[in-house]
Amino acid sequence: MFGGFPARGVLLFTSTVNESLPMRTATFLSFALSFTPRALALGILSLGAGIACAQQLAEIESPDNATPMPAATEQHAQVLAARESYLRTIAELEAQHGTYGVELSEAYVGLGTTLRALGEPDAAVAAFDKALQAVRVGYGLNDLRQLPVLRELRTTQEIRQDWEAVHSANYLIFHIAARAGDASLRVNSLRELGRWIRRANAERLVSSFDANVGDLLTLFDNEIARLEALPDYPGRNLHLASLYLDMATTELAEAKRKYELPISDFQMPGLGENPTTTTQTCFSGVDRSGRPITVCNAPVVIPNMNYYLGPNAQKDQEIRAHLVDVEQTVLKAFHNLEAGTDASAEEAELRAEMQRLAGEFNAFVEENRDQSTPLR
Numbered sequence: 444m445f446g447g448f449p450a451r452g453v454l455l456f457t458s459t460v461n462e463s464l465p466m467r468t469a470t471f472l473s474f475a476l477s478f479t480p481r482a483l484a485l486g487i488l489s490l491g492a493g494i495a496c497a498q499q500l501a502e503i504e505s506p507d508n509a510t511p512m513p514a515a516t517e518q519h520a521q522v523l524a525a526r527e528s529y530l531r532t533i534a535e536l537e538a539q540h541g542t543y544g545v546e547l548s549e550a551y552v553g554l555g556t557t558l559r560a561l562g563e564p565d566a567a568v569a570a571f572d573k574a575l576q577a578v579r580v581g582y583g584l585n586d587l588r589q590l591p592v593l594r595e596l597r598t599t600q601e602i603r604q605d606w607e608a609v610h611s612a613n614y615l616i617f618h619i620a621a622r623a624g625d626a627s628l629r630v631n632s633l634r635e636l637g638r639w640i641r642r643a644n645a646e647r648l649v650s651s652f653d654a655n656v657g658d659l660l661t662l663f664d665n666e667i668a669r670l671e672a673l674p675d676y677p678g679r680n681l682h683l684a685s686l687y688l689d690m691a692t693t694e695l696a697e698a699k700r701k702y703e704l705p706i707s708d709f710q711m712p713g714l715g716e717n718p719t720t721t722t723q724t725c726f727s728g729v730d731r732s733g734r735p736i737t738v739c740n741a742p743v744v745i746p747n748m749n750y751y752l753g754p755n756a757q758k759d760q761e762i763r764a765h766l767v768d769v770e771q772t773v774l775k776a777f778h779n780l781e782a783g784t785d786a787s788a789e790e791a792e793l794r795a796e797m798q799r800l801a802g803e804f805n806a807f808v809e810e811n812r813d814q815s816t817p818l819r
Contacts, residue, residue: 526554543578575596613640629666641693698762707754
């Protein structure tokens with residue numbers, strides 16, 4: 444049990460990783476976090492005129508508005524007029540300045556959001572692609588002005604359920620953000636990527652090779668090591684805490700996923716590839732004349748216990764390792780938050796996330812542990 448800081452919060456761990464105890468979830472770790480709640484600040488994001496058009500069209504197409512009212516018809520006409528306006532603007536800009544520039548990119552983004560609102564996601568994707576091209580030609584492949592375009596493109600690809608394209612967009616957003624000098628942008632983009640990979644892995648939206656949790660954890664490790672090597676700067680502890688919490692969330696998700704897998708998925712070379720084995724008993728002695736002889740019984744086919752016990756032990760070990768990592772990374776996040784000096788909405792949000800994660804961890808262990816063995 445570890446005592447926290449009374450003025451900031453209390454952190455309690457109860458853990459026994461006892462290899463000899465029977466178990467269903469492969470661990471006897473439990474920890475509880477109790478924190479003083481602080482007010483959360485909610486950010487409000489303005490998505491611009493194109494999104495406003497989308498919201499207007501959504502109201503028009505609502506089941507409650509199956510019979511269009513005159514006002515709804517007028518709103519739809521405004522969306523159509525916006526599309527034509529963007530098309531005229533694009534034509535004028537391309538005639539004057541060619542096929543690149545920020546203004547042209549913004550016009551294509553407006554066109555894309557309007558087309559998406561009109562239920563034309565394929566055409567919207569084409570518009571966003573041209574918006575990206577307009578930025579890249581003028582400012583390079585790693586220019587930050589691509590990020591809002593990529594986020595709109597990602598949203599549209601989600602509507603189309605083109606998960607490979609969503610996957611590529613998330614990686615590209617992180618790739619560009621990682622080359623910027625903005626630490627918050629870099630960390631937040633990595634966290635976005637982490638949320639996507641966990642979702643893609645859980646819902647099998649892309650292959651396990653693409654949505655590789657091991658690669659994601661390596662990204663977190665590398666980014667944490669990079670931040671820890673930097674001189675201290677405002678917000679550094681919050682950045683580290685957020686990454687540690689994302690690591691813990693990823694580890695817990697993996698523990699849950701592996702718990703649901705059949706034992707056969709853990710069959711590995713050396714753990715007993717065949718369900719049966721053949722054994723034969725032989726006896727040595729001498730005959731009546733004193734000559735040595737060996738007499739063997741007929742071969743007997745028996746169950747290969749390693750075939751059954753080996754994969755189970757492997758599953759047990761892997762789940763246990765994930766849960767131990769959850770405990771360790773949450774503790775590191777806690778220490779980074781306690782090291783901060785100024786309370787903020789972001790810190791309060793991270794503490795709430797930590798408490799949620801601790802509750803989820805404890806519920807998983809409590810639900811799946813061997814009920815005959817008390818947790819200590």
